[in-house]
Amino acid sequence: MQRLLVVGLNHATAPLDVRERLAFSAEGRDRAIAALREKFPQSEVALISTCNRVEIYTAREVHGHPRAQEMIEFLSAFHSVQPTEFAQHLYQKGDRDVVAHLFTVASSLDSMVLGETQILGQVREAYDVARNLGATGALLNPLFQRAIAVGKEVMTATAISEGRVSVASVAVDYARRIFDSFDDKCVLSIGAGKMAALVLQSFAQLAPRRLMVCNRSPEKAVELAARFNGEPLPFEQLSDHLVAADIVVSSTGAARPIITAAQVAALRKARRYRPLFVIDIALPRDVESAVGELENIYLYNIDDLQQVVAGTMHQRKDAIDAARAIIERQVEQFVAWHRAREMGPMIERLSQRYHQLASDELQRTLNKLPNVGAAERAHLEELTRRIVNKLLHDPISMLRKSEGMHGASSQYLHAMERLFHLEEDDQESDAEGNADDGAVE
Amino acid sequence: MTQPTLGQILLLAITALLFSAGCVISLARVWWDRESLRIGAKACLWTGVTLSLAALIWHAASRRSWLPLDDNFEAFTWLAVLLTGFVLYVQRTRPLGGLDWFVMPIAIVLLVAAMVLGKTKPQEYVDTTWSIVHRVSAYGGAAAFAVAGAVGALYLLACRRLRHKTLPHGPSLGSLERLEHVTFSAVTLGFALLTIGMLTGLVRAVKGQTTLGEHWFTSPKVLLAFAVWLVYALVLHARINPAFRGRKVAILSILGCVLMVGTLVVVNFVPGGGSGGGGSH
Numbered sequence: 001m002q003r004l005l006v007v008g009l010n011h012a013t014a015p016l017d018v019r020e021r022l023a024f025s026a027e028g029r030d031r032a033i034a035a036l037r038e039k040f041p042q043s044e045v046a047l048i049s050t051c052n053r054v055e056i057y058t059a060r061e062v063h064g065h066p067r068a069q070e071m072i073e074f075l076s077a078f079h080s081v082q083p084t085e086f087a088q089h090l091y092q093k094g095d096r097d098v099v100a101h102l103f104t105v106a107s108s109l110d111s112m113v114l115g116e117t118q119i120l121g122q123v124r125e126a127y128d129v130a131r132n133l134g135a136t137g138a139l140l141n142p143l144f145q146r147a148i149a150v151g152k153e154v155m156t157a158t159a160i161s162e163g164r165v166s167v168a169s170v171a172v173d174y175a176r177r178i179f180d181s182f183d184d185k186c187v188l189s190i191g192a193g194k195m196a197a198l199v200l201q202s203f204a205q206l207a208p209r210r211l212m213v214c215n216r217s218p219e220k221a222v223e224l225a226a227r228f229n230g231e232p233l234p235f236e237q238l239s240d241h242l243v244a245a246d247i248v249v250s251s252t253g254a255a256r257p258i259i260t261a262a263q264v265a266a267l268r269k270a271r272r273y274r275p276l277f278v279i280d281i282a283l284p285r286d287v288e289s290a291v292g293e294l295e296n297i298y299l300y301n302i303d304d305l306q307q308v309v310a311g312t313m314h315q316r317k318d319a320i321d322a323a324r325a326i327i328e329r330q331v332e333q334f335v336a337w338h339r340a341r342e343m344g345p346m347i348e349r350l351s352q353r354y355h356q357l358a359s360d361e362l363q364r365t366l367n368k369l370p371n372v373g374a375a376e377r378a379h380l381e382e383l384t385r386r387i388v389n390k391l392l393h394d395p396i397s398m399l400r401k402s403e404g405m406h407g408a409s410s411q412y413l414h415a416m417e418r419l420f421h422l423e424e425d426d427q428e429s430d431a432e433g434n435a436d437d438g439a440v441e
Numbered sequence: 442m443t444q445p446t447l448g449q450i451l452l453l454a455i456t457a458l459l460f461s462a463g464c465v466i467s468l469a470r471v472w473w474d475r476e477s478l479r480i481g482a483k484a485c486l487w488t489g490v491t492l493s494l495a496a497l498i499w500h501a502a503s504r505r506s507w508l509p510l511d512d513n514f515e516a517f518t519w520l521a522v523l524l525t526g527f528v529l530y531v532q533r534t535r536p537l538g539g540l541d542w543f544v545m546p547i548a549i550v551l552l553v554a555a556m557v558l559g560k561t562k563p564q565e566y567v568d569t570t571w572s573i574v575h576r577v578s579a580y581g582g583a584a585a586f587a588v589a590g591a592v593g594a595l596y597l598l599a600c601r602r603l604r605h606k607t608l609p610h611g612p613s614l615g616s617l618e619r620l621e622h623v624t625f626s627a628v629t630l631g632f633a634l635l636t637i638g639m640l641t642g643l644v645r646a647v648k649g650q651t652t653l654g655e656h657w658f659t660s661p662k663v664l665l666a667f668a669v670w671l672v673y674a675l676v677l678h679a680r681i682n683p684a685f686r687g688r689k690v691a692i693l694s695i696l697g698c699v700l701m702v703g704t705l706v707v708v709n710f711v712p713g714g715g716s717g718g719g720g721s722h
Contacts, residue, residue: 177603180618272683275617296687304606 004098008055014089020284024049046130051283059139106151112306115161168202188245191252192220261290452496459489514559538612543591579638585631590698593691
């Protein structure tokens with residue numbers, strides 16, 4: 001029998017500077033999953049790390065490991081950050097709440113940009129990575145598969161993503177508040193990833209005089225620049241590009257800021273003190289926050305832009321209600337499925353075991369009574385069967401009525417395992433269940 | 442000397458009320474950005490301009506003068522009309538939502554000044570060529586500086602909004618680039634007119650056509666006018682020195698506008714400040 005746990009933080013609970021310290025790079029995520037698996041080999045693990053959230057999902061045996069505190073210690077050790085610096089921003093959820101949370105995340109209802117579709121891809125990627133590393137199993141496999149399905153259903157069956165204001169469109173809106181015309185402006189992209197492409201697409205529509213792409217990997221810069229008829233530029237001459245630029249979109253995967261306040265301050269004279277609009281959509285951030293305090297420099301990070309987008313939430317209240325209804329229904333279905341999966345075999349084993357005991361005792365008694373006829377034997381067999389059924393009726397009914405994946409149900413199951421000595425049978429069953437991954441799909 | 446009639450003052454009072462209503466309606470768009478409010482605010486300004494022009498024509502006709510710029514009543518009314526006309530023009534061609542929030546209060550104050558000073562201190566000007574050129578350029582310059590000051594305030598507000606990183610409701614204030622351009626244009630025009638006004642004033646002072654006396658160069662009016670000229674020279678200096686742009690230009694434009702108002706107050710209210718029935722303007 002397994003229990004779910006998630007420990008994490010997101011845009012609502014933690015500021016950007018905390019999130020960026022706990023964020024996992026792609027390579028870091030792989031290492032973290034491997035380390036968790038090594039430390040807690042009996043558990044399942046999946047890890048979601050985006051610019052808005054860092055969450056570790058685990059499935060473990062009742063009274064098993066990791067516990068929430070162990071996951072906090074792991075985060076602390078992995079990122080070399082003291083728990084006191086981030087623990088107050090963490091949330092932890094168990095069992096049914098984990099299901100509801102992951103479904104909400106995959107449906108983008110927990111995103112800062114409500115209705116954004118990127119999160120669904122990020123959940124899928126997190127699942128794929130964990131599965132490929134062999135870190136998911138009997139519970140996380142169906143959970144993530146169902147979450148992705150729920151996310152898809154919400155996106156297609158509701159208007160949650162319609163009329164959505166994107167981060168890119170907000171960035172353009174801000175640019176229009178700084179600049180009057182764009183045919184004499186230069187847009188510089190530092191980084192050539194997906195987010196850079198999305199934002200550049202919006203700026204390219206403004207027909208700027210120059211569109212420059214600067215990336216550590218020149219091939220990617222060439223590729224992205226070609227898409228928007230821009231110029232690929234060498235990363236090593238970043239300062240020169242900053243002098244020419246009026247709008248900078250930065251989205252590299254650098255662990256430390258690549259644009260510092262001192263650097264920009266030194267360039268202001270060469271720039272003839274022209275206004276500079278800097279959009280930092282990287283996490284960890286690419287641009288020192290002190291840059292935004294310089295005169296005529298307007299710095300916006302991902303939180304600044306997303307908060308504006310979040311302000312449009314009230315316009316989609318009906319869609320949000322519809323999405324919540326879908327999620328609620330899907331959570332119930334998943335919990336019911338999980339309960340049936342956990343309880344069905346156990347009830348079956350319990351019933352079989354006690355009917356067998358009754359049958360054995362009846363046989364022993366009948367052996368001492370040679371004159372019992374076939375009719376009487378049938379009556380006695382029926383009697384013992386009815387007694388066993390009546391004895392088991394109340395506990396089984398209570399189990400079936402318990403909510404499932406919440407404390408009561410799990411505790412009943414655990415108690416039954418112990419009281420009726422079903423542990424060994426249960427473990428055998430779990431081993432069988434592991435081969436049944438994805439049955440929920 | 443022709444004092445404005447009660448009817449003319451009543452027209453200006455209605456105009457001031459209309460301008461106030463237009464300003465309040467426009468401000469309401471910060472909370473309720475509706476098209477009806479925009480049209481309502483615009484209608485108030487157009488009606489006010491029409492009424493104030495009617496008052497000007499009525500007043501000039503009663504004096505049988507072809508130039509409706511012969512006393513305080515007309516001068517201040519003209520300034521208010523010019524400013525309101527500028528607001529209507531700019532919002533039609535290059536929308537700067539919120540320009541009226543800053544310009545219209547100045548126009549309203551000018552209308553009140555026209556009503557009060559027109560009645561209590563009509564100051565009919567002496568008509569000489571120098572005097573006419575001096576008055577037109579000085580008042581034209583003042584109007585341009587009032588616009589520059591208002592747009593400067595708008596720039597600071599827009600800049601503050603950008604720093605606060607919110608996209609507020611209500612009309613767009615216009616881009617910083619546009620606001621800076623309008624400020625520079627208004628300051629350039631105002632500076633040219635003020636320079637002409639100061640030169641013609643100099644000629645008039647030398648010719649003894651003013652009541653400033655022999656020591657005209659130490660009169661508060663002249664000193665304040667020179668201070669205003671210096672401030673705007675500094676603003677225009679930003680064209681040469683790019684380090685001197687953005688917020689600094691906006692703040693100086695507001696400072697220049699305040700000094701300009703100070704000059705008008707000194708001229709009209711401070712005894713010996715430089716005003717005189719002999720055509721000090």
